[in-house]
Each structure stands twice: as structure tokens, then as C-alpha cells.
Amino acid sequence: MSFMPGRLVQIITSPDAAVRNQSLDAICRAASRDELLAEADELESLRARSENLYERVRALFFLYAIHRFHLPLKPGVNARSLISFHGYSHLLQRRFEEAITTFLKAQSADGPSDAISSALAVAYYKLAIQTLADQVRRSVRSVRGNQWMFRMGHPADHPLRLRPDLLARDGDGAYPILCERTPVRMDLTHCGWSDIFFLGMDYPEGAKVLNVSIDLGVRGRDAGTRPPIESYLRVIDEPLLRLTSVDLGATADITYLADVFDFAKDYLGLLKAAVIASGIVPPGVEGSGQSLAELLALVVGPGRGLELVSNVNGIPKGSRLAVSTNLLASLIALCMRATGQAASLRDGLSEEERRLVLARAVLGEWLGGSGGGWQDSGGVWPGMKLIEGVLAAEGDPEFGISRGRLMPQHRILDHTEASPAMRSKLQDSLVLVHGGMAQNVGPILEMVTEKYLLRSESEWQARLSMFAILEEILAALRGGDIAAIGDATTRNFSGPIQSIIPWATNLFTETIISRVRAEFGKNFLGFWMLGGMSGGGMGFIFDPAHKARGQSRLQEIMSQAKSELEHALPFAMEPVVYEFAINERGTWAEWLPAGAAALPERYHALKKPVRPRNGADATRTGGGAESLAAQLQRFGFDRAQHEQIRADLIAGRIGLAQNRLPASTQIEDVRESDLRDATRGTEKSFRETGLSSLSRGEVAVVTLAAGAGSRWTQGAGTVKALHPFCKLGGKHRTFVEVHLAKSRRIGKLCCTPLPHVFTTGYLSHEPTRQFLEREKFYGYGGPLFLSEGRSVGLRLIPTERDLRFMWEEMPQQMLDEQQQKVRESLRHALIGWACAAGEAGDYTDNVPWQCLHPVGHWFEIPNLLRNGTLARLLEQRPQLKHLLLHNVDTVGADVDPAILGLHIELGACLSFEMITRRIEDRGGGLARVNGRPRIIEGLAMPQEEDEFNLSYYNSMTSWIDLDKLLAVFQLTRAELTNEEKVSAAVRTLAAKMPTYITLKDVKKRWGHGQEDVFPVAQFEKLWSDMTALPEVDCKFIVVPRLRGQQLKDQSQLDGWLRDGSAAHVESLCAWE
């Protein structure tokens, strides 16, 4: 293929849709390094000169993709390079343009490299998302009816007045109550996430959803269905805002204007967003320092205020029915009616008013730092409606900036398009459920945007095929054919949805579908995915004659599947089956008789006026002090050591700042002679040495799987090793299965089964044991051991000093403006919580296993010694000489005979595998510390910027010469059975290892699927610090990135699947 720079620019700028819809990947695959660099230059110049927002954004995504997926693979691109700390600081501060300039200069000076490309990819990606978010924000502000709220800066200028009807007291002097009841919405087609604002604004023709307003009830709990959302407003004789969320059990009297904008201070952020977005306290007065009472005096009357109450009828979070957006819309509609911005105080809204509620809900979500799709306020509209993107026309604020408008149009389906009989049939066949899983769909929405703008081949074809499915569903609705709907939604889920986002499905969902299908056969008409991901809200379509049985069996099937997978996947609650009915009225207001009796029953239970966010409240947890105490005893908790740590923490002898080495420590990058490079292959003899050793049975694998994997599920407390994280070889595989499959392949290769040990902790031991038994140890033929942890810590409430150090002294990624405000408000609240709950006090206000913590992976090797696993292994394999130790998330690590051979040749006690650094590889690396090569943890870096002078990152994979390690412990093989001696040896060495204080996120679950995340303090000792001991002979080997990279965060998965990493891992595995 001949190559002419500017082809990618043409794809972006061409007026021809067929050219515009071409994929970048095909072109990039064929290009050389220099051709790609030339293309990147052209794209840079396009984004600098183009006036068109979407040309700029698409150029940014193209540049991201070139640097993330293509350039690093081209011959002639260096693996090793340093990333400028200066550029990184720009990234953290969201100065993306400056970061890009810095990294591009480095690329020009030093040539292209994997490291610089990783930095450029992040900067381009973040700038693209920021540009899109800024545009949505501008569009929201420019919607007519919203603009005045940003102009109004002083209460004296307030142009709204409460409707006089609401001030008319009854005979008892009570004010009337206005009540708004609002259904939620379900998306009947799954739209391929085409309701993302970015997508609708660039590709309005492709933004289509079929959205249905529904009433709900929880099966077995509620007598029938009703609009699940209720909001209430009334005047009070106090100059303040009284906000109450009945379902969250929170109420607060707000007397200061600034507190209205403090979203994360309590659980009332949504009510505050509604007060602001409805114009009662317009966004323009934020930071004005004016008086809330004066503002209310003008709007409501002197000395008076407003009470706003919300109630969601026990519908759990994560239902995928847009409960929170519709609640926000309901509150906004209520406030708009009360202030005359909607004509009627009763009944429904006009189309114009509904559209304004939608615009205000978008504004409210942005204010609250969240964001849904444009169909989410669908409950405001009645019945079934087709919502579609609209091309921007002259006069629209978006005209000339984006192809589409911010706001879609709604067309309510009449009875010719969906007859009353068809509507009943739908109700009689569809079973709506909440599977109970807790999920964060934010990354999914960014992935969808990215894939749309890149027009990645298969994803684009999938998106196009969804239109036909939508048409099929519309036709089936007209024709009254439920089976056809089930067929279409099932095909949609298994085909296009998963082609665009493989992560839309998971093992839990697939387990339920397959069990339902097996049990109901042809009477199961189809599966229907709701919203961003499956596992929470979902739909199952049955033959109407079997719906009742379907409901009752689904409850059992889901509960069973949950109990099997609850340690592997994050669940927020028990699965729920709903009753539902189509709501043909949309949001609806009515007057209630004056007096508190009209308010929800649980409102009256909220006597205490304030429940601060994250306040200690043991009643909300399932845990109790007794069971925690029992568990501490069972896991051998060392109370004396714990008290010492607490005393040290309070005295400031240990803490985040004290983790660091002295500022005078000399940190330098290593020299070439300090390590061996195995990235370009090794000598043939090494491989032969390794294979021979393997054949003789001298090697075993130890997978570290005792940690809580906090980053993987944001502190959900599941067992990461058991997470079925990706489909490999045609089915979902857990980390454990992948590691066993690699060992199986190596065992077959050398005709000697490879022993494999998984270390476990208090959290993971029993679940792992039970899981492996249920899975029949994945049919693994070699010796398989679980090494149970012997150490456990009790988490502590962090000190204010450490919280401030983490949030104020350490480099932090700034968030988008409004999200940053919310984050700062939350942090302020969390510092308040730590001080109120008692700094360095025991963290016990959670279920027991969330109060405990693993004490760092250093202990996992001594545990092998202490718990007898190594002794048992040696009984079976007395010839054992080498251990491969790796983290559970280093999925590319295996017993590569060539690297094993190199380790044997090097003859060291420990050989650590290193990889060249990318920007995401934070947390230390290989350095010369005061002239001696060792691994230094990020926690111990005297200054953050030191890390950016280090070329190599620690993969946490190490090879252990068993006898040499035992010598370090001053033990022999024979002494391994002497428990006392082993314990003494471990204690002696442990005393030499540094103890780090870390802050980890831990989730606390309460209510209906609600979760709070707390930072808690814990201590740990880390294996890599063995390199700091002078008596331990350590060597360092550079390995290919595919071997050494780790999966720490689920948001890495998509890139991991697309950049060849997953395929590489599959090539290492033998599944049977």
C-alpha cells in the first residue's frame, strides 16, 4: 500500500460519510513508524487549525489511538525512555495542551518511544474527553430557559416568586403540600449507548432509543405497582431550606447559601442539585457570599423557607432504570411548578415544560458531578416514546459547532404503533430484575465514545446493525409479537452490544441466562439488557403463561448464582424481582391536604435533623463487634503489635510522610550493567537449562492472592483471584484459572506437572478453597496448594495528618471542575468523619471482613514456611529448587524456561523481573539508592519526581532460589517442620523490613444498594524491600511488557484486550 500523509485527516474532514466512517486501525496497521509519525503531525496541525469541535475531538482520539495501540508496536520505537515529571504535572493539573507540548518535544529530541507514547496517549485522551464535556456544558448553559440562572448573581435580583396558592394556609395554619409522582424509565431496545450526549451531538441520525415509563413494585414486598419516585414541597415558617431524603434516611436544615452548593457534605446532593437547577437558588449565586434567608425572603416571603422531601420506593441503586435522574427530574418539575415556571400545579406537564425539565436535569447532573444519558429523564414523559437525536439547525446554540443538538426529540407512540393489547402483553411477559451487582458504568461510557469516534471496524458495524434491530422491535410492537421482541433483544445482547463493549456481560449474567434457558426452553423468549452494564437491572421475557413461574424461579436462580459468585464479583445487595406496569401519564402533580400526615410514613421517623455523610451508624451495617472480635482471634491478630502501630501513628513516628526515605537519599537510574535484558530473547542455552530444571521437577509457582485487590473493585472486598475478568478461549476465566492454564501448558511442555501454590488471606482463603472445589480445581493435573495467611491487621481510622498529606501534598489528578468541587466537599466531610470518629481508632463500623486487612505481600513467603505449605511441597517434590513468585494480576507471568534458565545462570537468591516504564506505571521502580541497585517502592520515594528518573518498573515477579532464601532466614530444609524456629526466623527478618502506612479505600454498604467509600489506614511490609537487605543477593532482569504488566484496575481491561495483551496471555495458556 502506498502511503501519503494526510489520509487520517481526510477521514475526519471528508464531506463523504463513507470516507468519514472509515476505521483508523486498518490504515495504521499498514503504516510504518515514520508514516505514522507523519500522520500524527498532520492530525496535530488539523486540531490546531480546525474550528469544528468534532474534527478537533476526532483528531485527538486518532492521536490517542496511534500512540496507545499502533506506534509502540512499530519497529524502530524505543521501549525505554524517561517521562518528564514536568509533563506529568501538567497532566495532573489538567493542563493537557501543555502536557502534549512537553511530551512532543521529548519525542522530537529523543525519538519515539513506548514511554512517551503512553504519556501522549493519556494526554490526548483526556483532552478529547474534556473538550466534549466542556461542549456539553456550554450547550446546557445555552439552552433557553437556563441562561438566566447563570446571570443572576445576587439574591436581590431574584426573578422567581412562589405561587401564592402555596402560601394559603388552612384552618390550622398549615401550608398545603405539592406532590410530584414520577415513573422511572426502561430502554426497550438497548440503544448501543447512543444516548451519550457526545454521540448524539455528532451523530444524531444514530442516536435512537425506545424508552418506556414504568411504575414498579418489589415482588413479595409491595402490594402493587406505583410510580417509584415521590417528591414533596411545602412552605415552612423558618428562613431556611429543609431537605429530606426519606429513602436515604437523611435530613438537613440548610441556612447558608454555600451549603446548598456543598454536594458531598451529606446524602442530600441530589435535592440540592434540584434546588439549584430549578432556579430557586440559581447557579449564578454560588460563591456570592450572600444570605440564603434574604434570597428565600424574596422568593417565598420574609421569614419563610421551603421544605423539600424525596422518597424512592425502595428501588435499589444500580437498577439501570435511571432512578436518580428521574428523581432529580421529579424534584426539578416540582420546584418549577411551585415557582410558576411550569404552568400547572396539578397533573402532567406540557411538552415544552418536559423538555425544560430534561435540560435542567442535565444541568443538575453536571452540577452534582455525575452524568447520565439524554434518555434518562424519560420517566417525565408518558408511556412509550421514541427518542431521537436532532440535527442542529440555524438558530440552535449548537449550530456550526456540532452536527446534532444537545437535546433530543421525543415522539410518544400512539396506539397504532403499540396497541393497548400489545402493552398488556409486554407487561405479561417481561420480568424485570435487579441482579444485585454493584457496577461503575462511567468507564463504559467513555469507551463507547472512544470507539464511536475511532469508528473501530467491528464496533462500527455492530452499531450500524443495531438500527435494524430497533426497526425489528418497532415492527414487533406494531404487530403485537412478543416473541420477536425477545429474539431481537437477545440477538442485540449477544451480538452488537458485546461487540462494542465486551464488558457489558459477565459470568453472573451468563450463568443466569443459561440456567433460565435450560429450565424454560422455548418458553423463555429472550434476554434484554438494560442500561450501561448487565448484572444489575435486567429483563427476561417469558411466554405469558410462564411469567409467574419465571418470576419465582428467577429469584431463586439469581440468589443461587449470587451465592456462588459473591466472592468473585462485587454485589451490593440480594437480587430482586420487580413487578412493573407501563405508566401512561408521565410525571404527575397533585395537591395534598396540609399537614405532615400527607408525607411518607418514614419521614416522621427521621427525627434527628442531621445525618452527616459517612457518619458512624452501626445500625446500617450487618456487622457486630462480637463477630469481629471472634474473627480477630481466629486469624491470630497480634494486639500488642497493633497497639504499638496505633501509638506510633498518633505520635507521628509512622505515617504517610514517614514512609519516605530521608530527603538526602540519592536516587539515580540504574546502569546497563545493573540488569540483564531479556526483551530481545535470551541465549539458547538458558532455555535448555530452564527446560531441564523443569523436567527434573525443580520449579514451582507461587501466585500471591491474599490481597484485597482494593483498586480492582474500589474496596468492595471481593476476592480478585476469583474474578472472571475476561472471556479467553471462548469463556469467562478467573485469574486463578488463567494462572493454572499457564502452569498446565508448561507442565505439558516439559512433561512434568508444575506445582502451583496460591497464597490466601483471611478474606480469600475459604472462598478460594470452596470455589476451586466447585470448579474441580479446573482439572489441574499438578500439585495444587493453598497457602493460608497467618497474619491479619485491624484497619484504623486515618489521621487527619495522613489524609491531608495524601490529598494535599501528594500529586493528585485534578478532576473536571465540577467533579473536583464535589470531591473536595467529600474530602472535607471525610476529614470531619476521621476527627469525629477518633483518629487512629479501630475501624469497626463495617462488616468484620471489611475491618480487617492483609498485612502486605512480604508475609506471604514467610507464611509458606510457617503454615507448612513449603514443607508439604518439599515432601512431594524434594528436588524443588526454584520458585516463581508473582502477583495475581500479572497475567502474562509464566515459568518461561528461558528466563528460568537465566535466573539459574545468574545464581542469585532473588531475580526480579522489571519492565520499561509507561506513564501509568506509578509506585516506584528499580533505582540506585545511595549507589546500590534495589527496588524502591513509590511510598518510599523521598520526592515524587525521583520516580520519573527511573527507567524500569517493578513487575513484582521474582524468581527465588529456595535454599539461598532459607539461608537468609537462617533456616535449613530440615528445620521447616520446627514451628518455633521458623516463627523466630520470620520475626527476626520481619524486624528488618520497613513498615509502610497506607490508606486504602473500603466500601461500606447500606440501604438499598447504597455504598460509601472510606479511606482507612493500614500497615504493610512489601516483598520488593528484600532487595534493600545487604545479605540478599538480588539480580534484575528486564522482560517484555506483555509478560510483566499488571491488571490493577478494571478500566485497563479494554485496552488490554485491544493491544494484543489478551491474545498473548491466551497463547501462554492450555485450558485443558
Added chain:
Amino acid sequence: MNIRKAVITAAGRAQRTLPLQTLVDRDGQTKAALTIIIEEILQAGIEQIGVVICPGDQKPFATAAGPHAERLQFIEQTSPLGYGHAVQCAHEFTGSEPFLLLVGDHLYVARGPKSCAKQLVEIATAESCVVSAVQATHESKLPYYGTVGARRLQGKAGLYQVDQVVEKPTPTVAEQKLIVPGLRAGNYLCFFGMHVLTASVMDTLDTSVRSAGRTGGVQLSAALAKTASRERYLAAELAGRRYDIGVKYGLLTAQLALAISSTDRDEVLAHLVELLAQK
């Protein structure tokens, strides 16, 4: 169009004493507000004036009108059914003729020698249609006024073709329906308290009054909104300002406005400076 008649509305329960307040006018003469309004009307060449009042108010109003009392015809609004009803009460007086309508609680200060009423009458005569005087008003004052959505008339400065009329709109509605190109952001064309109406508007009010019955709530703005959809209806920005004497410090502000545009300007300003200096 020949405009010979004017109607002053002064029947509002809260406003009925306002026209009786005494002020010093631009000539330095002490007069009732009602007299100042009547003189404004007379300057416009109007011959007959109808005053809509609450039952029983005729005597104080006649006294306040002083030398002009004999020109006045008093019309009683027997029940308070809305401002539109008050205007409709004068239908018999106006007959089939166009007429100038003023509210009794506003005073006007023209920027030049020509009174505001005269400016409006001249425009209506020339354009031969319903005309409302309007003033660009900040959105914070929207809760007090009827507001129009309008387009500028090409080649006629200060004149607008009215498309919509909304009584006391919220800024939300105003921003969606009442934006007038050329006004500063957040400003809308709000009623000045002075209109030239025609018999067709009175007919519309008749219908509204009949259909409202005893429930009332008849608004002039609603009748004007119908007028905008049926016939040519203009809004005119006049060279002058209105002063609502019914709001807090309204009377004081109106008095100051009159005084500093009067022959006593220097004396009044000197008093003000002295006051400020003492403060």
C-alpha cells in the same frame, strides 16, 4: 385613528389612594398624583377622561383632580374581577373609539418636552393600531410586569411588532418566548402602564369577563395576547421613564425624578448633597 378619550384605572384595592398622594410637579406646583396624570393626558390632546374607581371613591378623586374634575367621568368597578375587568368597565365610556389607557399608580417623566402620553398617541394615530408603551426592563423585575415578545420594525426606531404577551412571566418563560433582538442580555420589553387600545380589545375583554363570571381573574395581558395573534399590535419605547408610586420608596423616587427634571433641580440637588454630606 383619532384618539379623543382616555381611561385611568384606579380601582385596585391596594392602589386606590395612590392617585390622591401629593407631589411637586415639574413646574414646581404642588399637586395630587391624579392631577399630574390628567395633565399628562391633556397634553396629548385628549378631550374626555374616564376614571375607573372603587365604589365610593368619587368624592376624594374629584377633589384631587382640582380644576380638572369637571372633565372626568367616574366609572365604578363594583367587584374586583381583575385588571382586565377594570378596563372593561369603561367600555360604555369608550364605545367604539380607540382610547388611551393609563394606570393610576404610575407617573411618567419624559426626556424631552413632549409628554409620554403625547408620544404614544402620536404613534398610535400614525400607525392606526393598538400600541402599548414598553420599557426595557431587567429580568429581576419580571414578577411585576406584563411582558411582550416582539420584533423590531424595520426603519422605525423604538417600534416593535408584538408576537406574544405574558403577564408577569418567569425568567424561564421569558428566555424561551420573549427575547427581543437588540436588547441587553437579561432585559425584556415590559409594559410601561400606558396603552392605546381599540374597540376590538374591549370586545375581547367583554368575552373574557363573560366567561370568567364571578371567578374573575380577567387580565388585560391575556386580551392583548389574543390581540397580538389577531391583528397588528405594536409596542413603542418612549423617550421617558415610568415610576411606580405603589412600590416601596416609589413615591419618593417619582418625586425625585420629577424634581430633578424641574425648574427646582439645583435646589433639590443641593438638598441631596447636603443630606449625603451629613451622612
